[in-house]
Amino acid sequence: MSSTLDVVNPYSLEVIGSAETSEWDQVDGMLATAHRLFRQRDSWLPAYQRIEILKKTARLMEARFEDLAFQIANEGGKPLVDARVEVMRAIDGVELCVHEVGQMTGREIPMDLTEAGSGRLAFTQREPIGVVVAASAFNHPLNLIVHQVAPAVATGCPVIIKPAPDTPLSCLDFVGMLHEAGLPPDWCRAVVCNNEVAEQMITDPRVGFFSFIGSARVGWMLRSKLTPGARCALEHGGAAPVIVGEDADIDEMIPLLAKGGLYHSGQVCVSVQRVFAPPSKAQEIAQKLAAAAKLLKVGDATDATTDCGPLIRPGEVDRVEEWVSEAIDGGAELLAGGKRLGPTTYAPTVLLNPPANVRVSQLEIFGPVICVYSVDSITEAIETANSLPFAFQAAVFTQSLETAFQAIQRLDATAVMVNDHTAFRVDWMPFAGRRQSGYNTGGIGYTMHDMTQDKMAVIRL
Incomplete structure (x- = not known):
């Protein structure tokens, strides 16, 4: 029946x-x-x-x-x-x-x-x-x-x-x-x-x-x-990592990271989630990402002026709110968002240095949240990026061929984007996850x- x-x-x-x-x-x-x-x-x-x-x-x-x-x-x-x-x-x-x-x-x-x-x-x-x-x-x-x-x-x-x-x-x-x-x-x-x-x-x-x-x-x-x-x-899905070199062009990078992380309110399997940056640049990157996030209009997706629509179900808003609160309670610095805007929407959010053991650092958030981490070296960034049981697409921002190829060779990913966000895709390219x-x-x-x-x-x- x-x-x-x-x-x-x-x-x-x-x-x-x-x-x-x-x-x-x-x-x-x-x-x-x-x-x-x-x-x-x-x-x-x-x-x-x-x-x-x-x-x-x-x-x-x-x-x-x-x-x-x-x-x-x-x-x-x-x-x-x-x-x-x-x-x-x-x-x-x-x-x-x-x-x-x-x-x-x-x-x-x-x-x-x-x-x-x-x-x-x-x-x-x-x-x-x-x-x-x-x-x-x-x-x-x-x-x-x-x-x-x-x-x-x-x-x-x-x-x-x-x-x-x-x-x-x-x-x-x-x-x-x-x-x-x-x-x-x-x-x-x-x-x-x-x-x-x-x-x-x-x-x-x-x-x-x-x-x-x-x-x-x-x-x-x-x-x-x-x-x-x-x-x-x-x-x-995954928890897509981005490696930022010392020589990266930050102003060129910010709109790409914001799009890659907050597009469709982060409900994309290769959405930018974890950004690993040198200590001298992490704060600046996080602040500029936060400024970009605050400019986005959240609302009904059928409104042509909306940048970020709702999460697919109210329960997903509850989950994202819980994960972000956990990160903040653990010591993450909140630079943008961090709050629900209604029963079905959550503000585009940028966190600086969430602890390694909280869910936003360990699992796919599938919501409008970007985390920026201060790391001491490219080697440490790659090791941390590879530490999860998920591996899909990754990215590196640098002007150095040596750094770019270091990331290409050592990141555990099916695709490594150089000077582009992790959510880039054309439909004739191979698209796949590794491991889980x-x-x-x-x-x-x-x-x-x-x-x-x-x-x-x-x-x-």
Whole structure:
């Protein structure tokens, strides 16, 4: 029996829409249909049809650009200016899938390297891996869906996507546009369901590939329960470090750090969180970051003048408030923010020298908080940056090639940005967490590779 989930604006908490939820019997039917489609190879969609569907989807997204941006802001709390950037990235991501379809090639395998292999010709080709089941996060409610669903469509995998319960509307719209563009509905279904049904779906033996974006606790737990043979990709978060050299251009750095740390009120998995600076510069950096933070307008994300929207739920405001208070009680100097502005908003916050053992120094804050630490050397900064069980993207600010390469070589990160913030990303680059921060690699082309598998033909001549 289906029921309805109300979707609220995270700033006003007013209901803005609803989504029909599914129970296991309905999801079971979707899995059965998807699995049947994959097993019936004569029914696979040829590449030219998949390309045409994705091209039409991109055109539909362009035609509904402002509506999609407003919906991202309305259901997810991302400021409208940033929501528009997300829509553009999502369109580009669909078009990138079109390009990558043509890159899904195999290769010749040389066979006559030994006498045993001589007289044979061998080559590989890429095939879809099977039914893809994906579970997504709230913070990029359209672009994350594109990253999980469009590669499945491009590679010819039937896909079932579960959006975050806070932000299902953008997902439902995207899946609807795929269908409108000509994708047979059974090849892509959106499922809004409770956690019990979701876990049963994800761990079902008919699933070939599981894509997850969300908390490490949930992601690693689900991975441990996957059916034997199922592949997966997990994208979690971190506590992104920034190393500041003695020669860094502070005035050039401040707007980048402020954007990287306070964009979407810090609700980004690679948001700037820990800034390690020389003792002679830490106070100045923290004060200038605080001045930048105080200029930001916090409010309803659908207001075009808003810089920082709400946190996704009131409970997240409570948590951020608790973590910041703990740091201040432990001796951190508060230079900006440090207070809730309402039931759903928290002021952009800058802390100087929080203790090493408090949560803002140990865990991902996922809120509008930047911490600046005074460290005596680059070596100490890198050692401290590497001390957590999370490793995702990192950054270094310096005018010295030696310092830059020291950070590149020694930071435990999948990407090190030089003179840029940790949240930089383009959608064709590899994007991944190490250790507890994730498993396998995201990015359109990399995801498409993971959703396919090699098959080799060996022909005796």
